[in-house]
Amino acid sequence: MSAIPVTLATAEQSPKVPVIIGAALFMELLDSTAVMTALPKMAEDLGEPGLRMNLVVSLYVLALALFVPVSGWAAERFRPRRVLLLAMGMFTVASLVCALADTLLELCLGRMVQGACAALMTPVGQVIILRWSSREQLLQAMSWLALPALVGPLVGPLLGGVLVTYLSWQWIFFINLPICLFGCWLIVRHVPDFPARQVPPLDKRGLLLGGGALALLVFGFDSLAQGELPRLLAGGLIVGGGLLVLGYVIHARRHRDSLIDLGLFRLPGFRLSQAGGALFRLGTSAQPFLLVLLLQNCLGMTPLAAGWLVVCGGVGALLIKLLAVPLVRRFGYRRLLTANALLSALGIALCASFNREMAGWLMALILFSAGLARSLQFTTMGAVTYLDVPLERSAAASSLSAMAGQLVMSVSVSMAGVLLGLLASLDGRSETSVGDIVVVLLLCALSCAASSVVFYRLANTAQPLKGDKGE
Structure with a gap:
């Protein structure tokens, strides 16, 4: 070739x-x-x-x-x-x-x-x-x-x-x-x-420790959410993954060329974007799972009807690519990420208001707007993550970012499933209710809102696009 x-x-x-x-x-x-x-x-x-x-x-x-x-x-x-x-x-x-x-x-x-x-x-x-x-x-x-x-x-x-x-x-x-x-x-x-x-x-030892840690943590959280394994065993996998993480940190301090470059967290833009992104993903990753439960199990929609409704969020995600660059040029990364995190939190909170009496077009409009805000946030986070990463370390940054994203998404879905089960058991029920899902959605919205505090600290660590006025 x-x-x-x-x-x-x-x-x-x-x-x-x-x-x-x-x-x-x-x-x-x-x-x-x-x-x-x-x-x-x-x-x-x-x-x-x-x-x-x-x-x-x-x-x-x-x-x-x-x-x-x-x-x-x-x-x-x-x-x-x-x-x-x-x-x-x-x-x-x-x-x-x-x-x-x-x-x-x-x-x-x-x-x-x-x-x-x-x-x-x-x-x-x-x-x-x-x-x-x-x-x-x-x-x-x-x-x-x-x-x-x-x-x-x-x-x-x-x-x-x-x-x-x-x-x-x-x-x-x-x-x-x-x-x-x-x-x-x-x-x-x-x-x-x-x-x-x-x-x-x-770095074979680093691969065994890092890959093993991620595998145990992701599989443990996934099993906890899906109920595939007894909770005690799933918890054991998570604890084992945590111990491997500790083992990798010790290994990385002694090994100059470790597989996963933890030194990237010393870069302010990368560190803050990963921290804010973790909080944001924690609030958004469980949303598709929660919406399926809410629309189908609780509100009685057919899978096809619920599917078409949820796709409205995807339409919003597609359209935002036309606006992302002009918005960043106008407001800069810090302002946009901070404000849009709050808008995304509002979109999730509005999803908690869905009920049988609400018009379908209004649900579609809320999901469309929430998808637009969520897509803008992920697009902007994806760019700001690498702005202060040297080109020769971009591959290491990409791997580390992918690992963190995969882990947080698993944690998000797992926590949502565990919280739903806990809320139902506290009320003596075996089935999830609309009220349970509303509580978890509001907690997800709170996590998204909390990420805005982290993104606000991006000032002077990630510059706007060329041609911006800046802060």
């Missing part, structure tokens, strides 16, 4: 590169969320108890967590485009294995490979964008990478429901084949082939 010349002019000509990478990430997230709606049908066709189908999700999450720490190192060592192509190619093969699976074992093996490939796609895609884009264009480029994480989880359940209803669950995986192959062709044709860099040998 011949390398595409890499120049600043290339970056200024068109948004092809971030659009192509964003589309690849969207496909992966679409698949992972669409599977959730097909689990009952999969159990029926494979002759397995419904409870065992949790393995299809859990093993995917476990493989994802294990391979995220090595993604940045692999991108620098073997060329980022080559790693991205390999991940997409293997994801295609794994999708075919899942579609043709006759047993639960075959399906789980395919899902584990999918998870490992997905772990490489997002961080490596970010590495390519960070090398390709100038600092002035970083926000616009990152807006394409924020879209998959926002729109995929919203559209995925609806697509999964349509495919399972009118075709079969195998089509959730078959549909990946032409998309992946076309995506690989676009990557070869349009994405620059940046050279490899000299990197230290793989």
